[in-house]
């Protein structure tokens with residue numbers, strides 16, 4: 001029997017896509033906080049977390065800025 005065993009690294013399922021990802025060195029300190037396999041999944045999660053808040057983000061809004069010019073005393 002041949003067991004191909006790599007390293008004994010821990011792994012977790014991604015909270016978004018469900019794919020298991022393996023411990024990485026760069027996560028050594030934050031492994032406990034890592035929940036997503038990639039930044040994409042993390043971003044996705046962020047979008048989904050905001051349920052029904054389409055009006056939360058308002059782009060623009062420069063109506064309060066009046067143009068003031070020509071102020072003579």
Ligand SMILES: [Zn+2]
Pocket residue numbers: 014015016017018019036037038041
């Ligand atoms: Zn993922």
